[in-house]
Structures are given as structure tokens and as C-alpha cells.
Amino acid sequence: MALLRLANITKKYKLENGKERVVLDNISLSFSNNGFVSIIGKSGSGKSTLLNMISLLDEPTNGCVYFNGKKINKFNLKEKEDYRNKNIGIIFQHYYLLEDESVIFNIMLPLLIKGINVNEAAIKSKNLLKTIDFNEKLYNSKCKDLSGGEKERVAILRSLVNNPQIILADEPTGALDSINSILIMELLKQISKDRLVIVVSHNEQLVDKYSDRKITIKDGKIDSDSEYKKDIKIIEKMHEEKHNKKSYWIRSLSKSNFISRIKRNIIGMTSLFVGLVSSLLIVGFSNGSPSSIKKSTYQQIDYGVATISKETSQQIPGSKMSLVQMTRPSEAELINSQNALEHFYLEPNITTLISKYPTIKSGDSRLEELSYNPIYSFIDNSLNKDLLIKGKIPEEETLSEVLINKKGYEYIKKEFKSEPIGLTLSIHNEYEYHSYGNTNQVITDYFIYDKEITIVGMVDDLNFLSTPKLYYSYQVIKEYLQETLLVNMSAKKGEEITWYDMIINCDNSEDLSSYSYLLFLKDHKNTPYLKDYIDLVQPPLKIESPSLTISDALFSLINAATLGMELFLVIALVGTTLILGIISFSSYTEDKKTSAILTCLGASKKEIFSIYFYENLFICLISLISSLIFAPLLALLANFIIKSITGFINMISIPLLAVLIIIPSTIIICSLATYLPLFFSKKISPKEELSEE
Ligand code: ADP
Numbered sequence: 001m002a003l004l005r006l007a008n009i010t011k012k013y014k015l016e017n018g019k020e021r022v023v024l025d026n027i028s029l030s031f032s033n034n035g036f037v038s039i040i041g042k043s044g045s046g047k048s049t050l051l052n053m054i055s056l057l058d059e060p061t062n063g064c065v066y067f068n069g070k071k072i073n074k075f076n077l078k079e080k081e082d083y084r085n086k087n088i089g090i091i092f093q094h095y096y097l098l099e100d101e102s103v104i105f106n107i108m109l110p111l112l113i114k115g116i117n118v119n120e121a122a123i124k125s126k127n128l129l130k131t132i133d134f135n136e137k138l139y140n141s142k143c144k145d146l147s148g149g150e151k152e153r154v155a156i157l158r159s160l161v162n163n164p165q166i167i168l169a170d171e172p173t174g175a176l177d178s179i180n181s182i183l184i185m186e187l188l189k190q191i192s193k194d195r196l197v198i199v200v201s202h203n204e205q206l207v208d209k210y211s212d213r214k215i216t217i218k219d220g221k222i223d224s225d226s227e228y229k230k231d232i233k234i235i236e237k238m239h240e241e242k243h244n245k246k247s248y249w250i251r252s253l254s255k256s257n258f259i260s261r262i263k264r265n266i267i268g269m270t271s272l273f274v275g276l277v278s279s280l281l282i283v284g285f286s287n288g289s290p291s292s293i294k295k296s297t298y299q300q301i302d303y304g305v306a307t308i309s310k311e312t313s314q315q316i317p318g319s320k321m322s323l324v325q326m327t328r329p330s331e332a333e334l335i336n337s338q339n340a341l342e343h344f345y346l347e348p349n350i351t352t353l354i355s356k357y358p359t360i361k362s363g364d365s366r367l368e369e370l371s372y373n374p375i376y377s378f379i380d381n382s383l384n385k386d387l388l389i390k391g392k393i394p395e396e397e398t399l400s401e402v403l404i405n406k407k408g409y410e411y412i413k414k415e416f417k418s419e420p421i422g423l424t425l426s427i428h429n430e431y432e433y434h435s436y437g438n439t440n441q442v443i444t445d446y447f448i449y450d451k452e453i454t455i456v457g458m459v460d461d462l463n464f465l466s467t468p469k470l471y472y473s474y475q476v477i478k479e480y481l482q483e484t485l486l487v488n489m490s491a492k493k494g495e496e497i498t499w500y501d502m503i504i505n506c507d508n509s510e511d512l513s514s515y516s517y518l519l520f521l522k523d524h525k526n527t528p529y530l531k532d533y534i535d536l537v538q539p540p541l542k543i544e545s546p547s548l549t550i551s552d553a554l555f556s557l558i559n560a561a562t563l564g565m566e567l568f569l570v571i572a573l574v575g576t577t578l579i580l581g582i583i584s585f586s587s588y589t590e591d592k593k594t595s596a597i598l599t600c601l602g603a604s605k606k607e608i609f610s611i612y613f614y615e616n617l618f619i620c621l622i623s624l625i626s627s628l629i630f631a632p633l634l635a636l637l638a639n640f641i642i643k644s645i646t647g648f649i650n651m652i653s654i655p656l657l658a659v660l661i662i663i664p665s666t667i668i669i670c671s672l673a674t675y676l677p678l679f680f681s682k683k684i685s686p687k688e689e690l691s692e693e
């Protein structure tokens with residue numbers, strides 16, 4: 001039985017003008033399993049097309065190809081790849097070696113593709129090189145450094161190494177001088193002893209001497225076919241080597257591709273690195289900022305100070321505007337909000353008498369930016385003593401000692417170039433109060449607050465957005481007001497009336513009431529988030545807390561910023577995937593010839609794609625690892641800078657989950673960037689890529 005049989009093969013090409021061109025015209029040929037068969041014909045007569053029919057690089061329009069009696073021209077892609085790898089060795093006129101790889105690597109490539117392990121493949125390749133006395137010094141040289149004759153011999157050995165039953169050589173000596181051509185013919189003759197060697201040539205003279213059979217083609221038809229000069233030798237089929245698919249060659253090619261395209265790959269790595277690091281930081285920011293703001297809000301000494309008032313609004317008839325009026329709620333109205341208020345001390349608001357902005361002086365100079373603020377007490381649980389940075393907290397309730405915040409400390413230090421702790425200031429505030437006696441007579445009382453105060457300690461606070469502040473104890477002021485009389489009114493009425501009584505008993509909509517009550521959180525340690533209480537209070541009652549107003553504003557700001565950043569993140573990741581995709585697309589397009597060669601050696605499309613996948617995977621892993629190292633370091637640095645500017649601690653906190661998610665995401669980016677462009681790129685046709693010009 002013939003090893004190979006072509007039965008009525010016709011090959012037609014459709015031309016662009018719509019006409020057909022018959023390149024092979026009903027050709028039938030049988031080949032036995034050894035011998036040197038030459039195919040002679042003029043250029044364009046259809047010789048290469050005929051070889052492509054045998055190697056299944058091209059399909060006949062009509063007719064069948066049989067191998068060992070089996071019809072093979074309708075094989076699927078995988079079967080074709082397998083058939084080529086196991087049974088066919090192809091030698092091209094232009095050698096088509098992987099020029100950047102070594103001699104040894106090129107020869108062992110078909111073995112590696114087959115799944116033979118690298119050591120065994122190397123031994124086999126060396127043995128082959130020895131049989132033709134190939135210069136041992138050149139074994140590890142890159143093919144691009146070899147002479148034409150040397151390259152051709154390497155190409156022949158590569159076609160042989162898998163021990164295929166058929167060797168197809170298309171114009172193997174076309175580019176060689178006559179001495180080298182003879183050497184090559186000798187070599188092909190030698191290997192044709194135990195396999196079928198089909199040599200295409202237009203040089204009849206050269207091949208004549210070596211041919212066991214000579215076929216001439218003219219215009220796609222067989223013009224002549226000489227008989228075999230010698231008997232057909234039956235060769236036993238080699239036993240199959242064990243296949244253990246190892247992707248050594250794929251990784252090895254990926255690696256050399258990676259190195260040869262290092263500049264491009266650095267761009268890819270950098271863009272992915274930037275993408276991954278910014279993703280981690282952005283996720284870290286949206287994860288860390290809310291709790292950081294919450295914590296920072298909590299870390300203020302007047303965190304628990306708020307006011308509660310009643311807000312009523314009245315539509316102005318005929319207008320879209322409404323009149324909003326604030327009053328101090330009545331006790332009955334407060335009872336409804338008892339569940340929220342039980343965590344607070346509810347006190348009359350004294351800020352009409354003790355203004356937040358009294359005249360504060362050091363000697364003769366006025367400290368205009370400094371404000372004067374109540375906290376409940378210096379000694380009880382409402383105070384977070386951990387916030388003290390410098391100096392001390394007054395050990396008893398006293399009017400003559402105050403605390404200062406960081407901003408205030410810096411302000412005084414800058415204005416007076418002296419140490420604020422221990423500094424004595426004078427405070428002055430006046431208030432004029434009119435009341436009416438029985439006979440519509442106006443009684444005027446003056447509240448004059450004149451004190452010497454000493455700054456004894458500095459407390460930490462949100463430096464960012466805070467203003468210079470002094471803190472005094474509400475307890476002492478309260479006592480002070482309870483002891484200070486309205487002199488004129490008391491005299492008129494004949495009883496002792498204190499300023500404190502006046503505030504308590506005044507009308508809720510009167511100036512003196514400050515239109516509100518002061519709230520002081522009772523216990524800073526065991527009190528959860530202030531906002532929860534505020535939400536419990538039903539309109540028209542309304543709690544106002546300066547620290548929460550600031551944090552609310554910050555939350556809105558951060559939310560807007562995070563949204564923007566997340567948008568940026570998506571763009572960054574899509575952009576990165578695109579950049580990587582473009583890189584692998586251009587690499588793949590650039591390497592079309594190499595892919596075609598690998599296809600001819602039996603490599604599957606999947607394996608060829610894997611070369612690019614590994615290259616990208618390598619890029620991705622390097623970027624991933626470096627971003628996993630750098631992102632936390634950058635976060636640390638950013639946190640340090642944010643803290644020193646704004647006082648917020650740990651604004652960026654990268655969650656473990658993000659790290660866990662980013663690993664598979666990177667692999668997905670890598671796969672998308674590899675397979676999508678390859679999927680959409682033009683299919684490589686080895687026949688066209690490698691057709692002899
Ligand atoms: P040879 O190897 O004998 O020089 P080929 O087998 O390469 O010739 O080509 C035979 C003929 O088929 C040539 O005239 C060539 O132009 C034509 N041919 C080959 N491939 C195509 C194609 N894809 N489309 C149209 N014509 C083709």
C-alpha cells in the first residue's frame with residue numbers, strides 16, 4: 001500500500017476579477033514510504049501548491065489525499081496539526097528558522113511541540129548534529145549568525161528530528177551556491193533511505209543525480225513521471241514516544257519575545273502598574289476615608305457640644321419664600337425626643353451673655369481670630385483627656401484656666417512669637433438687657449464679663465478646617481451666672497434675680513435664650529456616633545453640631561471625589577487593557593512568520609496564542625507584584641502627607657479584599673489583552689506567510 005496517495009487533485013483559485021485559475025488539474029500520484037522523489041517544473045507550474053496539498057497547509061478544490069490509506073484532507077484543525085507534527089517535516093527555501101533562537105532550540109522545537117521533555121530533545125538534536133559533523137561551537141549560536149549552508153542544514157535537521165515519514169523540501173537549494181547545494185542534496189539523499197523525501201526544484205540538472213523518481217509538472221498537469229529506480233523498502237513504523245505535553249518551548253519563546261521587545265513591554269508594565277496602583281489607592285481611599293473622617297470628627301474636644309432648637313417655617317403669602325424662625329423648644333416639646341437626649345446634658349444656652357467672640361487681648365494686642373467655646377467640664381467623662389498634647393488639663397472647674405486647640409496654639413505662636421502655654425489673656429464681653437417695670441418703665445441691666453485667663457494646655461483637633469479656639473468649662477460659667485445679679489432689676493423688684501434665672505425664665509423667642517439649648521454629650525467613651533442621635537430628633541426640633549456639619553461637608557466632598565476617582569479607575573483599567581492588547585496585537589502581527597513556521601512544525605493555534613499569553617502574564621505578574629509592594633508604601637506616604645496637612649488619620653486603607661480581587665482581575669486583564677486582539681486579528685495562513693517569493 002502506498003504511504004501517500006493523491007487522487008484526482010484539482011486546485012482552483014478564485015481571482016479578483018471573478019475568474020478562476022486552475023493551478024492543479026486532476027492530479028493523481030502515489031508515493032511509497034522511502035526514496036528521493038523530485039518534482040520539477042517551471043516557476044508557477046504548481047509545485048509548491050502540490051506540496052501544500054500533502055502538508056495540508058492548503059485544501060484541494062476537488063480530490064482526496066490519503067495517508068496510510070486514510071483520507072486526511074478533511075481533517076479538522078487539531079488533526080491537521082497533529083498530522084504535520086508527527087508525519088511531515090518541511091524544509092523551506094528561505095530556511096524559516098527562528099532567527100533569534102539557538103541552533104539546538106530550532107532543531108528540538110518539533111520535539112518540544114510534540115511534548116518530549118527538553119533534556120531528551122536536546123540529546124536527540126545533538127546526536128543529529130553529530131551525524132552531519134556540524135560545528136559544535138555553533139550549537140548554541142543564534143541562527144541569524146549562521147551562513148546560508150549552515151542554516152539550510154539546521155532546517156533539514158529540524159524537519160528530521162521528529163522522525164517524520166515524509167520530508168517536503170521546497171527549493172531547498174534555491175538560495176545556495178553549487179558546493180553547498182551538493183552538500184544538501186547528499187544529505188537529503190542520505191535521509192531518503194528510510195523515509196519519503198519529496199524535493200521540489202526547478203534545477204533539473206542538480207536533482208537528476210539523486211532522484212529515485214522524477215515527476216515533471218507543466219501547467220498544473222503531470223507532464224512525465226519516471227518509475228522508481230529501486231525497490232520499495234518497507235520500513236517499520238517507529239514506535240511512538242510518550243507524550244507529556246510540557247510547555248517549555250512556549251515559555252522559552254515567550255521569554256525571548258519578552259526580552260527582545262523589552263522597551264514595549266516596559267511600557268505595558270508601567271501602564272498596568274499605574275492602573276493597578278491607582279486602583280488599589282482609590283479603593284483604599286473609598287474604604288478608609290469614611291472611617292477616618294468619622295474618627296477625626298470624634299477626636300475633637302468639642303465633639304459632643306451641640307445646640308437644639310425649634311425651627312418653624314412660614315410660607316410668605318404670594319411668594320415662594322418662607323420665613324424661618326428659630327426658638328428655644330419648650331420642655332414639653334423636648335420630652336418627645338427624650339430617647340435621643342438622654343445621652344446629653346441639656347443646659348440653657350449662655351452664648352448671648354458669654355459670646356463666642358469676646359474681646360480677647362494679650363496685653364494691648366487683640367487676638368481677633370481666637371474664639372471662646374464651652375465644653376461641659378474639665379474633670380468629668382464628657383472630656384476626652386487623650387486629646388491633650390501639651391501642658392495639662394485643669395484639675396478643677398475654674399474660670400481662670402482654659403485649654404487651646406492646635407490651630408489656636410499655632411496662631412498665638414505666630415502672632416506673638418512666644419509660648420502660648422502659660423500665657424495669660426484678658427477677656428471682655430458686654431451685654432445690655434432691657435426689661436419693663438410695672439409702670440412701663442424701662443429697666444436696663446449690664447452684664448459685664450471681664451476675666452483674666454491662663455492657657456494651661458493644648459489639645460489635638462482636626463487641624464484642617466478648624467479655627468483657633470479656647471475652651472472653657474461650662475460648669476463654672478453656669479455657677480458664675482447663678483451668682484451674678486441683675487443689679488437694677490433686683491433692686492426694683494426687691495428680690496435677688498440672677499442672670500442664670502433670667503436665661504431660664506426668659507421667653508423662648510427672646511434674645512437671651514439664644515433660641516436654643518446647649519447639649520453636651522455625657523460620656524465621650526461610651527457614646528456612639530453623634531449622628532445617630534441627631535437623626536432620632538424629629539422636626540421641628542433640630543440639633544446642630546459644628547463638628548458634624550464639618551464632617552457632613554467632608555463626606556459629601558469625599559463622596560464626589562470618590563465617584564470621580566472610580567470613574568478614573570475604570571478608564572485606567574480599560575486603558576491599560578487596551579494598551580496591553582495593542583501591544584500583543586502588534587507583536588502577534590509582527591511575528592506572523594514565526595507563527596506560520598510553528599504551525600508547519602505542528603504547533604497548535606492554542607499553543608501559539610499561549611506564547612503571547614505567557615508574555616503578557618509575565619508582564620502582568622511583574623506589574624502585580626510591584627504594585628502590591630508599592631501601593632501600600634504609597635498609601636503610607638500619602639497617609640503621612642494627608643495627616644500632616646489635614647489631621648486625618650489613615651485616609652487610605654487598602655482592604656485585604658481588594659488585594660484578593662486584584663489578583664484574578666489582573667489575570668482577566670491579561671487574558672482579555674491577549675486573546676481578544678488575537679481573536680480579532682487576521683487568521684494567519686502559513687501557506688501565504690511562507691510562500692516562496
Ligand atoms: P511553483 O511553486 O511551481 O512556482 P505555485 O504552486 O507556488 O508555483 O503556484 C502556482 C500558481 O498558482 C502560480 O501561478 C500562482 O500565482 C498561483 N497561485 C498560488 N496561490 C494563489 C492564490 N492564493 N490565489 C491565486 N493564485 C495563486
Ligand code: MG
Pocket residue numbers: 047048049170692
Ligand atoms: Mg514554489
